[in-house]
Amino acid sequence: MxxxxxxxxxxxxxxxxxxxxxxxxxxxxxxxxxxxxxxxxxxxxxxxxxxxxxxxxxxxxxxxxxxxxxxxxxxxxxxxYRKPIHTDQYIHYLSNHHPQIKQAIVTTLARRAKAICDPAYLLDEIDHPKRTFITLNGYPKQLVNETIATTLQHQNDRLPKPEPTPIRVNIPYQGKISHQISRLLRKTACVDATFYSDKTLKNILRANGRGGSDQTNPNPRGCIYKINCDCGSSYIGETCRPFNIRLKEHKTSVKSALSEHIVNYPNHSIDWKNTEILASNISDWRRRKLWEAINIRRLEPQINRDQGVYLPSAWCVNKDSQTLNISAV
Structure with missing residues (x-):
């Protein structure tokens, strides 16, 4: 361009x-x-x-x-400037999100107003997010006013972030219990906890009214998969991309574990049409690697070159169960 x-x-x-x-x-x-x-x-x-x-x-x-x-x-x-079709809808205060996320939205709009607006128009621009959050999105008036005032006064005087702990875990946000777990991990084990939102209506519902289960998506992302050979051996892998793209790479690659198996056993045939999706929609790569290692330990595929990421010996994986069942011993 x-x-x-x-x-x-x-x-x-x-x-x-x-x-x-x-x-x-x-x-x-x-x-x-x-x-x-x-x-x-x-x-x-x-x-x-x-x-x-x-x-x-x-x-x-x-x-x-x-x-x-x-x-x-x-x-x-x-x-x-906001387009005429702008709805002024943000995360509602009653939604199951961490309070810091909700407060950060107010902070972001206040910073945007200060960065964009001429000083003569700043107060008028600030009035808009105040009305939007308090009236339309259910935010407490005191929280909105204090957040905006603090942002405008101390935008350039941000406090330094605390030093991170050596270990960090990502857990679903479930309200007050999540805060208690976070404080307990930080205090007793020096572990930082970050949160992600669990299932939402947006993830569950579709425009056509059907649910968002894995069965409605023949080409899922972020999945753990199993590919079988007619000899009874199998291969387990993971990918963040659409599964069909990863499957096509397996078919054309000359360096993968599957191609190595075919070279060593030319009479064997990979069953590409009956691949299995063991888990899907796992966006966090750490969780995918963990799920891959668990399924490798559970199903013991013979074609895999390694056992995946390290699993503590305290984790007992039930190899006989058809569903994933993990317990600590």
Whole structure:
């Protein structure tokens, strides 16, 4: 795109006073004697597959990204901008998310307002998130006001982050009990706990009304899979990408454990059509590696070259069960 710009502007019938681009959005200022439509027509003719549309200022205002730019008589005045279809819906205060996540959303919008807005319009811009969070999203008024005030006053005086502990675990957020577990781990074992949201309506429900179970997705991401050979041997692996892409790589690779098995036993045949998904939708790579190692210990595949990540000897994996059952001994 940079090369396209340099070529187009060097041959333009006139030069813009300024030209700023963010990905595929461009902000341009022209002399009053120049016709914007002429510049647009010139840009469209530069490449058959690169087309432009144009929006000019109306009532001395022009939106660009999330900023509204007002063309005053002396200077350009920036304020915040939201599309007319913006719903002002954020994480509701009653939703099962960590309080720090909810407070961080308020902080982010306050920082955005201070970074974007002209000081003369800052108070008006701050009033919008106040009404949005208190009225539409159920946030306590005191929490919103104090968070915004603290953000505006101490934006450049952030306290240094505490030194991280050697070990960190990621656990699902389940309300008060999660805070108790976090404090206990930090105090007794010097372990930091971070949280992730458990199943949400967005993950469970689909637009067509059907649930989001693994059976409705024949090509899941973040899965643990099992590939069988007609000799009775099997291979267990994991991938963060769509399963079909990883399966295609296995079929064409000459360095994988499966290809090595075929080279050593040319009469054997891999059953590509009846692969098994043992687990799916595991976005955290540490959890995937852990699940892979557990299934390797449980199912004892003969084609795998290693046993996966280290599993403590205190973990007892039930090899006879059809479902994953782990206990500590």
């Amino acid at each position: 940079t090369s396209f710009e340099e070529s187009a502007l060097s041959t333009s019938p006139f030069q813009p006073l300024c030209w700023y681009r963010k990905v595929d959005d461009t902000f341009t200022i022209l002399d009053l004697n120049h016709n914007p439509a002429e510049l647009l027509d010139h840009l469209i003719k530069q490449h058959a597959h690169i087309q432009f549309t144009m929006e000019v200022e109306a009532q001395h205002k022009l939106p660009f990204l999330d900023v509204s730019l007002e063309n005053s008589s002396e200077r350009i005045v920036p304020t915040g």
